[in-house]
Amino acid sequence: MRVNPLTIGPIVGATTTTEVHLWGRGEFEKTQLGCKRCLGIARIKKLEDSAFGTGQFFKLNPNFDMTGVTIFDHLDPETQYVFQIGWFFSEQSYSEIPDSLRINWTQASTGEVTTASADLQAPRQFIFGSCRYLLRLFLGSLFDTRGDKTFQTISKLLGKNHAINQFLMLGDQIYADDLNVIGADTRLDEYYKRYRQAFSQPYIRQVMSQIPTYMTLDDHEIEDNWPAQSTPKDYVTKYPAAIHAYLTYQASHSPLFPAHEKRITGIPDRLWYTFSDGCCDYFMTDTRTERHLATQRMMSDEQMEALKCWLKDGSNRVKIIATSVLLFPDAVQGNDDQWSGFPEQRRELFDWIFHHKIKRVVCISGDIHASLSTELVSPDDSDFKIICVVSSPFFWPYPHPTSSAFKLEGTLEKSALATYNMANASEPYRSDNFTLVKVDLDKVEVNVFPRKAEQLKPIRTKVHSFT
Template sequence: MKVKPLTVGPILGAVTGDTARIFGRGEYKLSRNKKSVLSCVGVARIRALDSSDYDPPIFFKMSPAFDTSGVAVFDELSSETEYEYQIGYFLQKKEEVDQANINLDWSKAHTKQFQTASTDPKKSRSFIFGSCRYLLKLFGSWFDDRGDKTFESILKQINSGTTTNSLLMVGDQIYADDLNAIGADRTIEEFFSRYQETFTQPHIRELMGQIPTYMTLDDHEIEDNWPSKASPKDWVTLFPTAIHAYITYQMSHSPLFEIVDDKADVIGSPSKLWYKFTDGCCDFFVTDTRTERDEAESSDPAFEEREIINEDQFEALKKWLADGSERVKFVASAIPFFPDFKKTELDKWSGYLHQRTQLLEFIRTNKIKRVVFLSGDVHCSMSAELLCEEDPDFKIISLISSAFFWPYPHKSGSFQLSGKLKTTSLTSHSYTVTNAGPAHFDDNFSRVTCDLNSLKFQVFQRLGKLLGEKEHSF
């Protein structure tokens, strides 16, 4: 039986010290007599680089409900260890496969290498993050591939020996609403096609096959500034369609889904879209700041019923922040926590001042250290710190990285890069933005290298030129 190469993937998703998840898509077809459908069966195998033999292959379902895709799960791995894996699929008439006796030809399968995560809470880490990769779809089927140059530059760093432990994409991995009304995706087939084209361009495909990749959504996975313009019909047609495609291509290989019987359980409907993971000295909480919004009837940012995340996520975030791990606490939020634009934008955290003030007070009163927000969205990259005038022990850091690629002139935003951050009457303390900027408005990606004492934030232009770097201490 020949193992066919994947049509999308492999995407190396969540990797821990002893497990790894790998996403792949196949392509079913009709039997020769065209009276039945040949189903796709995913298959993968793995070996430690210091071993000459692969472990026995594992088989996983490629579900038509999820665009003929599935997730392979490897377990019982060793931390900080280099592995090689092969993955692909084959066509099968029957549901069941005689796994013990099947003879597989792996010559066409994808072969990649990766390293498992570190379980040492003091181990330094280096990761890439960014957001907003525009992939214009024109004339019905032609996609712009200029944004793939960004990922080529990242690969060049890796191939030159620069350690890269993970890749975080913090929103707008697709633009389903090309030119807004013109060419916007509405059907599940259109959304699936968008992801297929986006994730099969050569450099991003090569990168995601070897570096653990974590994602969260922003508005363009659905439509611009969702849900500000959503009609009741959009909530029951556009929203579930977009989210199903998002779960298929971005969440299925994430820690969102539990591993059940050595498989990622993506069959059920998730009750949330946020998750957390750990690697070395870094804890990550990947938020969903888009689908849980309650904008209430008031447009006042301080109105307490305006919520950017619901109560369950808010409580989970606070519990995670205060868990005493002593690692660096990275909060991935698609939109910036701070700095704000000089003019209040209701779409950002500045439009939800009640919750932001609550979170600031929680971090300060619980004396939580090493808190860093990672975000994108605003088509520029910069870093900043937030201090409290009345509490010298308080400090949080904001790192913003965007856009991976935007084919039009970048609009220079007007940010409040110093002075007091807007809060509500929930606090009598003054939070001050400091050590901010400079803002880089070129297409770019960012690298974060950190230990328990400090982090280095580097911004690279799309073609790999270093635009700037800054160090922040904890």
């Protein structure tokens, strides 16, 4: 039996000290009774080992666009592994395939992964960004390779710097609404097609096969500024289709899904999740689907309480809050779609951090089609500080905002507890980019790379201290 290369993927997903989730897509072939049974198979080994372990079978589900996830466990911490993964058509279920089956792996897809560190103080590095635009026109597809050049640069950087630990994609991985003008997607098959187009370009596939990749969604996975223009009909047509496609392509390989016997199970009742590696704890928020515009709540009370408890858990590690929309700075002209449009809940978060004297808080976000870093401080407590790093877009073929679009100085918020001021802002970078963040228990180093960094050198570097 020959293993075929994945049609999309592989994606290295949730990775702990002992476990890794691998995602891939097979092929759909219609039959008179439905479609052919398509199975995935993967195997893994330490980089230095001569032989792979036994192949591990998993189902590629037509209800999830012929995709699936398999989980390898009992791995060693901070160890480099390589893997092979692919698919084949089968008359048998994976539990019925005999151990004696001869398997040809020569055409299988390949990838690599380094497991998380067991040292809870180990410095970490991660790359993040958001907003990679692809335009579909005239009932067909019109794409170029400009957006994938960002991932080509990231792939080169991964080859040069093997100490990069995660890749975070903070929303607008697809633009399902085509600038809210032409051919907006509304059906599940349309959303699936959009993801296949976005995730099949060669360099994004290469990046996601080399490094643990974590995602959260923003508005364009559904429609522009969701749910500002939503209708009751949208919640029973467009929204379920968009979220099903999001779960299939972005969330299924995350820590969101529970695992059982090396497979993911169940359907999650929320879209936010957490994970940790070395000195960093991450909270991947959902700042899009839980919004309640009438009461100005960016997220549900449940998510806010979980975020507050996570911040106050006493780990003393770096607390990285990932949010698809900007926590701060604010736009000069105002923007109700960002955290500034939900002031009460933003003050609630600031006051919680201030009151409980929580240190080493970093917020990362995308959305604004510019990159910068800045700090939030308070004259009421010299030890209070939140560092915010923004990185966007991976690719946007239209004008980017000017530096004057953002309030980078002065008072941001006042509450009954404290005054919160902007400080130590970098000059915004106004072109396509991604950001490499280096973190230890003392500081955050922010390195902004342009889409095409020929010398693999950052165009901007800024260091923010936690003290």
